[in-house]
Each structure stands twice: as structure tokens, then as C-alpha cells.
Amino acid sequence: MKKPGEETLIRVNKNLVKNEEQKIRDFIKRYDWTMEKTESGLFYLIYDTGHGKPVGKNRAVTIRYSVSLLNGDTVYASRKTGPLTFLPGKGEVPKGLDEGILKLKEGDRAKFIIPSHLAYGLVGDAQEIPAKATLVYDVLVIKVK
Structure with missing residues (x-):
């Protein structure tokens, strides 16, 4: 049995996710990118293919990266x-980057393109990333151990 207000909260959260996904799709369209979407909501595009070892769990990976917001601010x-470098x-790292x-x-x-629920969520990172921020990562895998 659901608690009072729980259905409202679920509906609000679904609307937040739906609205954020539309903003992401508009962003992708603006740049004319062809991206895949995972079941969790992560959008990704591999735009340059390397020939090295695959990344795997429990294998340290080193990346060069930039993280920006949908408004373009890095x-x-x-x-x-x-x-x-991380495992x-x-x-x-945020769930979306891990995935x-x-x-x-x-x-x-x-x-x-990492929706807020796979990034820093409702609170941000208390430094540069605001609350409920969608993040755009551009990454280069430089080393897999």
C-alpha cells in the first residue's frame, strides 16, 4: 500500500525525467548528433574508434575529459x-560515466549526455555542478590496465 502523497511524488518525478529527456533530445538535434540511448537514460555517441583494450569492471581506466552543461558552460x-583514473x-564517478x-x-x-539522475541528482556537486544538471561528457580513453 502506498503512503499518502507517494503517487503524487512518483508522478512529479516521472514528469521531471520526461522534461529532462526532451531537453536532451533538443540538444542532440541542435548538434545533429546520432546518439544511442541506454535503458537507464544515458545517451552516447562513439565518434572515434580506437584499437586498444576494452574497458572492463575492475580494470583501471584513464581518461581525458571535459564536462559541460547543456548551456555550453564547461x-x-x-x-x-x-x-x-578510476575503476x-x-x-x-557518476553512474552515467560508469555506464x-x-x-x-x-x-x-x-x-x-548524462541525465541528472545518473549524474549528481537533486543537489549537484556543491562546487561547479548545479542541482538537477544534465551533463555532457566528451571523453578520450587513454589507458586501460
Whole structure:
């Protein structure tokens, strides 16, 4: 049995997701990108194919990246912070990046559009990423261990 107000909350959340997806689709159309969408809601485009080792869980991956908002503002970039190394599937990065990176191999370049529920959610990161922000990642896989 649902608690009072639970159905309203579910309806509001579904509308938020639907509205965010429409903004993402409008963004993709503006740039004329052909992107795939995963079941979770991640959009991705592999635009340059490498020939190295595939990324896998428990295999450290190093990427060069930029992260921007749908308005074009860059919020983080490896040219300032240096490459990022992490273990996919360990929760070290936003869920959408974890999911997307597992589709790549060494040398691949890709764009990920990560809806807020797969990024930093309702609160942002308390630094550069605002609440409920959709993120656009541009990544290059430089090393898979």
C-alpha cells in the first residue's frame, strides 16, 4: 500500500525525467548528433574508434575529459585537472560515466549526455555542478590496465 502523497511524488518525478529527456533530445538535434540511448537514460555517441583494450569492471581506466552543461558552460576539464583514473563499477564517478565508459576501449572518443539522475541528482556537486544538471561528457580513453 502506498503512503499518502507517494503517487503524487512518483508522478512529479516521472514528469521531471520526461522534461529532462526532451531537453536532451533538443540538444542532440541542435548538434545533429546520432546518439544511442541506454535503458537507464544515458545517451552516447562513439565518434572515434580506437584499437586498444576494452574497458572492463575492475580494470583501471584513464581518461581525458571535459564536462559541460547543456548551456555550453564547461564545468570541469582534464586540461586543468589532469587525466582521471578510476575503476569502473566502483561508484568513484557518476553512474552515467560508469555506464558509458564500459562501452569503450582504449583510444575511443565518445560523448555522453548524462541525465541528472545518473549524474549528481537533486543537489549537484556543491562546487561547479548545479542541482538537477544534465551533463555532457566528451571523453578520450587513454589507458586501460
